[in-house]
Amino acid sequence: MGLALALPGAVQALDCGAPTLSLATGREHSRWEEFNPRGEPLLTERGWLQHTALTGTGRCGAASWQAQWAHSQGSRHYDGQTQTGTPVQTSSRLRVDALTLSGWQPLGALDRENPSGTTSPWAWGARLGWRQTDRRIASTSTARGYPERFRAWQLALGARWRLHDAGPWRLSASGWAGGGPGGTARVSLPNADPLTLPLGHNRLLALGLQLDGDARGAQPGAWSWQLRLETQQETTAAGSARAVTRNGVPVAVATMPEIRQRQTVLSAALNRRF
Structure with missing residues (x-):
């Protein structure tokens, strides 16, 4: 109750505006490659996924924030090899869920007459993401398939x-660089007990291009639209070894x-400002 009573006052003190909700849909081209310690390719997967994202954005003073849930689902063509080195071609089914919290701080001062709210075209940002x-x-x-679940920050x-x-x-471009600690991979191999394998540290580079249309979207209750092109490249280092067991016995x-x-x-x- 105390939080509910204090929150409106805090929002007013920080000069926070009403949030905007956005629902996006599109197509995602996904490529996945695995390499052995000598840098030789083990497998390659590629395919198209259906992409959906729900995003909430807001502004407090000159700074802006964004919270997003993104979901991608579909299949990729699998071209690799079995554990014995025999070439194999099959497919994999993918379901990816990502949560991201990000914020932007412009380099210029707040400008109420500017539709973007700031006098400078440049801003710096930070984001925290989790993906499954x-x-x-x-x-x-010739080979039995199996499921895997990857998680990383x-x-x-x-x-x-x-x-x-x-x-x-309004047209804007953005770039991100960062990484994270080792995540985990939950694997259910055929004829073995489920096990959790550690992932190595990861690093990423991302670029984005966004076109916003309809200036009326800046008014409360109005609708606006966006077109987005985003690309991201990520490398996850090899993890450490773990024992594979069958009925509790290492094999x-x-x-x-x-x-x-x-x-x-x-x-x-499609966006709606509240």
């Missing part, structure tokens, strides 16, 4: 540049190899 990837490799005539710093801001159009050793991912998303969003 469910991947199920399909069985073939990431922290990144970014810069944004407003390329155009006149009339009803082998497994290690999650180096993983390189690349995602490119093209989406359209």
